[in-house]
Amino acid sequence: MKQKITYLPERNHNVMMRYLSGFILSVALTIGAFLLVYAYRSSDGELFARGVLFGVVGIFAVMQVAVQAVYFLHLSSDERTKWTRYAVIFAVAVALIIIVGSLWIMQNLNYNMMPEHTTKYMSHEEGITRP
Template identity: 40%
Template sequence: MSNQHAQSSMNGYTKGFIGSLVLTIIPFYFAATKMLPHAVTLVILFACAIVQVVVHLVYFLHMDRSEKGQWNLLSLVFTGIVVFILIAGSLWIMWNLNHNMMM
């Protein structure tokens, strides 16, 4: 690994860390101070959470428009599908067991 590549990689991780830190402090501040109505605080919390997921995907999991980033994205989508199938199948089986056992 070249020194320039290591430096650019470190810059990306630093930007991601600072972004994650800011996106954690903002909702924590609004939740702790209760200076805004509950509904507005929830909107801020969910907005920061969504942006933080994007920051993690881009800076730490390297989901970009490069060819390698597209393969990473495909792997993430496949993992999401498998997790969805496992959770949905488990819930379906448990619901049917509950329905059949309760008679």
């Protein structure tokens, strides 16, 4: 049977450069996200909208996870690492379903279990009536 094995590069310099690049990129992304939040806080939220901040900081986190997956965890598009990649994609998909699904359902429940005055507001302003 053909062995499906990938070794770390023999030239150790290359391996080291991978870890070093991953580290530098991670530090830059961490500090970048921190500075954005810091700027937002010191401008009392006038610099940009809260939603924009959440979006950008979220993208920074996703980028950093990708950087670490490639440079530290040695994930690649190599044909021989196919099953590892499938396992990761499956786990990420399930994680997203759990997190986004929970938020969605709970928000919906909150919306439908609002106190009396909100229900009144909904029926008057939004035209939503309750039996």
